[in-house]
Amino acid sequence: xxxxxxxxxxxxxxxxxxxxxxxxxxxxxxxxxxxxxxxxxxxxxxxxxxxxxxxxxxxxxxxxxxxxxxxxxxxxxxxxxxxxxxxxxxxxxxxxxxxxxxxxxxxxxxxxxxxxxxxxxxxxxxxxxxxxxxxxxxxxxxxxxxxxxxxxxxxxxxxxxxxxxxxxxxxxxxxxxxxxxxxxxxxxxxxxxxxxxxxxxxxxxxxxxxxxxxxxxxxxxxxxxxxxxxxxxxxxxxxxxxxxxxxxxxxxxxxxxxxxxxxxxxxxxxxxxxx
Amino acid sequence: xxxxxxxxxxxxxxxxxxxxxxxxxxxxxxxxxxxxxxxxxxxxxxxxxxxxxxxxxxxxxxxxxxxxxxxxxxxxxxxxxxxxxxxxxxxxxxxxxxxxxxxxxxxxxxxxxxxxxxxxxxxxxxxxxxxxxxxxxxxxxxxxxxxxxxxxxxxxxxxxxxxxxxxxxxxxxxxxxxxxxxxxxxxxxxxxxxxxxxxxxxxxxxxxxxxxxxxxxxxxxxxxxxxxxxxxxxxxxxxxxxxxxxxxxxxxxxxxxxxxxxxxxxxxxxxxxxxxxxxxxxxxxxxxxxx
Numbered sequence: 001x002x003x004x005x006x007x008x009x010x011x012x013x014x015x016x017x018x019x020x021x022x023x024x025x026x027x028x029x030x031x032x033x034x035x036x037x038x039x040x041x042x043x044x045x046x047x048x049x050x051x052x053x054x055x056x057x058x059x060x061x062x063x064x065x066x067x068x069x070x071x072x073x074x075x076x077x078x079x080x081x082x083x084x085x086x087x088x089x090x091x092x093x094x095x096x097x098x099x100x101x102x103x104x105x106x107x108x109x110x111x112x113x114x115x116x117x118x119x120x121x122x123x124x125x126x127x128x129x130x131x132x133x134x135x136x137x138x139x140x141x142x143x144x145x146x147x148x149x150x151x152x153x154x155x156x157x158x159x160x161x162x163x164x165x166x167x168x169x170x171x172x173x174x175x176x177x178x179x180x181x182x183x184x185x186x187x188x189x190x191x192x193x194x195x196x197x198x199x200x201x202x203x204x205x206x207x208x209x210x211x212x213x214x215x216x217x218x219x220x221x222x223x224x225x226x227x228x229x230x231x232x233x234x235x236x237x238x239x240x241x242x243x244x245x246x247x248x249x250x251x252x253x254x255x256x257x258x259x260x261x262x263x264x265x266x267x268x269x270x271x272x273x274x275x
Numbered sequence: 276x277x278x279x280x281x282x283x284x285x286x287x288x289x290x291x292x293x294x295x296x297x298x299x300x301x302x303x304x305x306x307x308x309x310x311x312x313x314x315x316x317x318x319x320x321x322x323x324x325x326x327x328x329x330x331x332x333x334x335x336x337x338x339x340x341x342x343x344x345x346x347x348x349x350x351x352x353x354x355x356x357x358x359x360x361x362x363x364x365x366x367x368x369x370x371x372x373x374x375x376x377x378x379x380x381x382x383x384x385x386x387x388x389x390x391x392x393x394x395x396x397x398x399x400x401x402x403x404x405x406x407x408x409x410x411x412x413x414x415x416x417x418x419x420x421x422x423x424x425x426x427x428x429x430x431x432x433x434x435x436x437x438x439x440x441x442x443x444x445x446x447x448x449x450x451x452x453x454x455x456x457x458x459x460x461x462x463x464x465x466x467x468x469x470x471x472x473x474x475x476x477x478x479x480x481x482x483x484x485x486x487x488x489x490x491x492x493x494x495x496x497x498x499x500x501x502x503x504x505x506x507x508x509x510x511x512x513x514x515x516x517x518x519x520x521x522x523x524x525x526x527x528x529x530x531x532x533x534x535x536x537x538x539x540x541x542x543x544x545x546x547x548x549x550x551x552x553x554x555x556x557x558x559x560x561x562x563x564x565x566x
Contacts, residue, residue, distance in 0.1 A: 015366055019377045022440065025395045026383065028406060032398075044409045086291040093288035097281065105289060112300045114553055118503045118522040119545040122529050122538040123303035126310065146299035149292055178284045207388035209504045214530070225390040229508060232394055239404070246391050257386045265382055269448045 033243040040239045052240060059244040067220065068227030075137055075223060076205040079144035083152055083201050084194060086145075091156035092186050096168070109150045117147060121214045128215055139215040140223070144208065148201035155200075155270060159193035160186070196267040199260055203253060224249050304546055311540035316533050328540035337516050338541075341524040342548075344431050348502055348520070349552075351435045352442075352495035357488070359439065360446030364454055365476065367447070378451070382444030389441070393508030396437040400424050424510055427517035434506060434518060441505070442498065446491050453487035454480060496556050500549045521545050 032040060033055055034048040043049065060066065094102065124143060125134070133139045171185050187194075209225040216222055222230065228249050232242045257264055311328055315321035332338050363381065367374045384392055399407050400423035408420045423433040457480065465479050481488075503522035506512065512523035519527075525545065529538025 011366065015373075015377060018363070019380055022377075023380045023383075025399060025440070026387075028399075029391075029395050041404065044404070044406050082295075086295065089288045090292035093285050097285050099282075099285055105293070108293070109296065112296060114497070114550060115300060115304055116497070116501050116522075116545055116549045118501060118525065119307070119542040119549075120300065120303040122525065122535065122542045123307035123310070124299065125529075126535060126539075127299075127303055127306065142295060143299050146295050149296050153292065178281065182288075203386055207386075207390075209388065209390050209508070213507075214526075225388045228388075228394070229390050239398075242394075243398075246394060250387055250391055253386045253388070254383075257383065261379060264386060265448050268385060268445060269452065 029243055030247055033240060033247040035240050035243075037237075037239055055240045055244040056248060059241045060248065062241070063227065063231040063245050064219075065224070065227065065231075065245060065248060068222055068224045071137075071221055071227075072206055072224040075140040075144065076202050078137060079141045079148065079205050080198060080201050082141065082145045083148045084197060087149055087152035087156055087197065088187060088190060088194065089182065090149075091153050091160055091190075092182055094153065095157045095160035096165070109153055113150045118210060121210060124211075125214050135216060135218045135221055137221070140205070140208075140211055143211050143215070144201070144205040148197075148204060151200060152197045155197055155267070156190060156193050159190055163189055195260075196263055196270075199256060199264055200267045203256065203264070206253060304543075307539035307542040307546075309539075310536055311543045313536040313539075314534075315536040321536060324536070328537050329544070331537065332540060332544060337519055337524060338521075340516055341512075341519040341521045344518060344520050345500060345502075347431055348435070348438065348499040349496050351438065352499045353492060355435065356439050356443055356446055356495060357491055360443050360491070361450055361488075363443070363447050364450035365480070368451065368454060378444075378447065381447055384441040385444050387441075389504035390508055392437060392441050393505045396440075397424070397509050400433055425514050427514050430510055430514065431518045434509060437505060437509070438499075438502065446495075449487060449491055449494075450484065453484040457483045493553060493556050497549060497553050500545070500552065521548070 028045075031047055034051045034053070035043075035055075036050075036052060039049050094106065120143075128134045128139045133142075167189065168181055168185055171181055176184065207225060208223070209229070212223045212226040216226065228245055231245055310321075312323055312325060313321040314324045314327070367378055399405055402408060402420075402422050402425070405423070407423065411417065411420050421429060424430050461479060461483070462475075465475050470478060500521070502520060503526070506518055506520050506523055507526065510518045512519040512527055516524075521541070522545065525538055525541040528534055528541065
């Protein structure tokens with residue numbers, strides 16, 4: 001009985017300890033974002049003496065976070081739209097039609113997933129330069145789309161193959177063409193899978209740093225991660241300001257995570273395991 | 276008529292995805308294999324130099340340092356991340372509020388951008404204002420205070436906790452869903468036979484999810500080879516190349532000295548190394564259960 005109790009106590013101490021360890025960096029980020037530099041030095045662990053909400057408005061203005069926010073929005077939503085459309089179309093074909101090269105095409109997408117993303121940075125830079133796409137939104141939209149495609153196609157194909165074919169056959173007999181079938185039947189019934197793909201590829205492009213680092217160097221076009229990294233270099237001595245900018249930049253992803261937690265977890269693990 | 280129409284639809288349906296995918300994933304890889312044979316500064320003419328770039332890579336001590344550091348990361352992921360995630364998955368198997376909360380907390384870094392993660396940890400490790408050194412002060416362990424990221428001997432190891440911190444949640448969820456898929460009857464049977472605790476873990480749970488563990492190992496290896504952002508943000512490969520990884524080595528030698536031919540050769544080397552590693556890890560793990 002006593003051993004059981006010590007065991008249980010140990011178990012809870014360990015778990016709580018780990019929980020604190022895992023949440024602390026994040027907690028520290030948020031509370032320090034409200035501090036002045038003096039507060040930052042003198043009470044590194046405590047809550048702010050005075051909660052400086054103005055750190056956030058100052059960070060927003062001096063870092064041009066607004067522009068970076070918009071840029072991130074444009075490239076993330078842009079590549080998301082293209083990904084959803086062409087991945088749904090390809091998955092419809094792959095899940096529902098029989099043709100000779102099908103196996104090869106699936107392999108084509110699998111092999112691509114083995115290629116480490118960073119090994120494409122140098123050649124992509126050269127490619128974009130030759131296509132005069134460097135420093136445009138397209139320089140990010142296309143690579144984000146390309147790297148989101150395999151997971152999107154796997155998730156969607158797997159989902160579509162669980163749906164009985166009778167649904168489409170009925171529509172087909174009614175005289176709906178293949179495009180109509182895709183638009184009116186396939187897209188609506190794949191909503192659950194499409195929303196998983198949406199969350200995954202949005203988070204990916206929103207958080208991406210390396211492509212933006214290599215393919216964008218105009219300040220006006222910089223995305224949020226790049227903007228934050230540059231801002232930190234410039235304002236290294238005003239800690240509260242830098243931390244406030246960092247906090248602002250994670251709000252959208254944290255919101256998505258809080259609202260769609262199960263889907264985020266399931267989607268990310270499914271995406272990873274299939275890759 | 277009908278087959279003709281559906282054939283056209285098949286082509287039209289697959290074409291956009293395949294085009295974008297080929298153009299932005301495959302073409303770059305093939306091109307870098309080609310450019311790897313040239314000496315090219317990005318502007319002007321390029322000259323064919325055969326295998327010279329590869330010869331230079333093989334003779335570059337920084338390349339070997341980078342490769343070694345990549346292996347340190349692979350080792351940390353395999354020996355640190357996977358066991359930790361397994362332990363957490365076993366401890367956090369209940370569905371009460373606290374455990375659900377802890378699971379969400381552990382997974383949280385997965386949705387944060389690496390830039391933010393890297394910067395947070397930079398602050399944690401900062402020699403003067405970092406909370407790690409403050410914390411050691413508070414405990415009276417002044418002698419343990421180190422220049423975490425600027426001491427070449429320890430910097431690469433200082434990068435391991437942030438790496439584990441950010442990815443352990445993914446493996447936790449992977450293992451949890453595998454553990455939940457073990458049928459209840461097996462647990463009942465184990466209980467009847469008197470197997471509990473560690474015994475049950477070793478002879479029931481682990482063998483049942485061995486397939487998932489294999490997948491996780493392959494994921495760890497390929498994931499560790501992909502690390503770039505975190506190290507670039509935290510140390511840029513420094514001090515004095517002490518934390519150089521293959522990817523930062525490639526980035527630094529291409530974009531700071533404008534050697535696109537040489538950078539392409541490194542890119543091709545990275546592709547080859549990761550294909551070999553992933554191939555062999557899959558081969559090793561898939562052989563084991565048959566013995």
